[in-house]
Amino acid sequence: MRRLAQELDTGPASLYVYVRNTAELHAAVLDELLGTVESPPADQGDWRERLEKVLTSYTGVLFEYRGLAQSALVARPSGEHYLNLVERLLTLLDEGGVPPGQAAWGVDLLLQVATATAAEHAVQDRAAGAQDDWDALAHALQNASGDTHPRIASLADELLAGTPKARMTWGFQMLINGILHTPTPTST
Amino acid sequence: MRRLAQELDTGPASLYVYVRNTAELHAAVLDELLGTVESPPADQGDWRERLEKVLTSYTGVLFEYRGLAQSALVARPSGEHYLNLVERLLTLLDEGGVPPGQAAWGVDLLLQVATATAAEHAVQDRAAGAQDDWDALAHALQNASGDTHPRIASLADELLAGTPKARMTWGFQMLINGILHTPTPTST
DNA sequence: ACCTGAACACCGTTCAAGT
DNA sequence: ACCTGAACACCGTTCAAGT
Helix, strand or coil, X not given: CHHHHHHCCCCHHHHHHCCCCHHHHHHHXXXXXXXXXCCCCCCCCCHHHHHHHHHHHHHHXXXXXXXXXXXXXXXXXXXXXXXXXXXXXXXXXXXXXXXXXXXXXXXXXXXXXXXXXXXXXXXXXXXXXXXXXXXXXHHHXXXXXXXXXXXHHHHHHHHHCCCHHHHHHHXXXXXXXXXXXXCCCCCC | CHHHHHHCCCCHHHXXXXXXXXXXXXXXXXXXXXXXXXXXXXXXXXXXXXXXXXXHHHHHHHHHCHHHHHHHCCCCCCCHHHHHHHHHHHHHHHHCCCCHHHHHHHHHHHHHHHHHHHHHHHHHCCCHHHHHHHHHHHHHHHCCCCCCCHHHHHHHHHHHCCCHHHHHHHHHHHHHHHHHHXXXXXXX
16 A cells, blocks of 8 residues: 555555555456456367466466465455456356356356465565475475375375476366366255 | 564564564464364265365364464475375375376365365455455346346356355365366376 | 564554645 | 545564673
C-alpha cells in the first residue's frame, strides 16, 4: 500500500477510498493480470494439450509477478477475467467428455495446483536462503538411511529428478487423468 | 520473531543466535508439528483409505496452527518428521502398486495440495473480509450470463456444491487415481 | 563466546482535520 | 463529499556495546 501510494504521489491513507484493504487490492490486480492468460485456438492440438497450455500460461503470468502468486493462493477473485478463465477450463474439460460434476470440482484443484506451483517457484528464485533450503532437502533425501527410511533411500534420485517444467507438465496430466477417473459423490 | 522473543522474556535480537531468519524458524516449528501427524495401522482399511487418513491428519495439523499453513507452502522442510511422512506416503503408494517413479513425483503433489487446502481454509475462517470474498464469488458464479459464460451458468450449483470436507476427500481420491494412471517421462 | 538494547527500515490501517 | 498528514501499532533484521 505504501509503495503504491508513493508511486501515485500521495499518502497511503488515500488508497482506502478505493479499496478496503490489501487483500482487495491484490484481488483486483490479480484479476487484471488474468486477462493476459493465453488460450490456444481450437485447431491447435487436442483438448488435453490446450488445457495444459492454458494452465502453463496461467502459472507463467503469476510467476512474472512474484509477489502475487502467494496472495493468489488465498485471494478469492471474482472478477470478469477470472470468470473467463473458469469458463475456458470448463469448456475444455467438457470437450474431453469429463462429466460436469467432476469438471466443476476439478477446475478448483487445477487452479490451486497451478497457483501453488507458481508460488513455490517464485519464492525459490527470489529469497537468498531458499536455495540453501533446497540443498538441505536434497542432502537429507540422498543421505536417508536404508534402515529408517528404506523407500526414500531407494527412490532418492527419482524424488529429485526432472526439471520443474517436466514435473509441472506431469502434474497437469496427472490431474486431468484423476478428474477423468474420479466420480463425485453427487454424480450417482 | 518479536512475539516469540517477548514470550521468552528477551529481545528479538537474541533469537538470531539460534535461527538465521523467520523462514528457518517456521521450518523448524513445522517439522516439530509434523511429528503429530497420525498414521493409521496396517489392519485398518485398504491403502487408499489409509493414505487419505494420513493426508487428512496432515491438513488438520496445519489447520490448527493457522499461520503456519501459509508458510508451509513455501518452506522446504527437511527435518526428521518430514522424512518420516514422506516415507509413510511412499510406502502406502507402493502397497497400492504405484510404480516408483510415479510415487516419487506424486508425493510432492499430494503434500502440495494438502498444504494449499489447509492454507485456504485457515485464512477463510480467520480474516473478516474473507467471507465477503467468498460471497462475492458465489454471487458472480450464480449470476453469470448464459451468453458470455454458458458453462458457468449451467454448472453454478455444482461449482459451489459440497462441504469442504467432501471436496477435500474427492481431491485426494482424484490425485491418487491420477498418480496411478499417469506414467512419468522417465518410466519408459 | 554468548547475548541484547536500541536503532533502522520497513509494514497496514485509522482518524481527525483539512479543502 | 472527497481526500490526506500524521500517528498508531505493528513487523524482521542488524550491530555496536555489554557481560
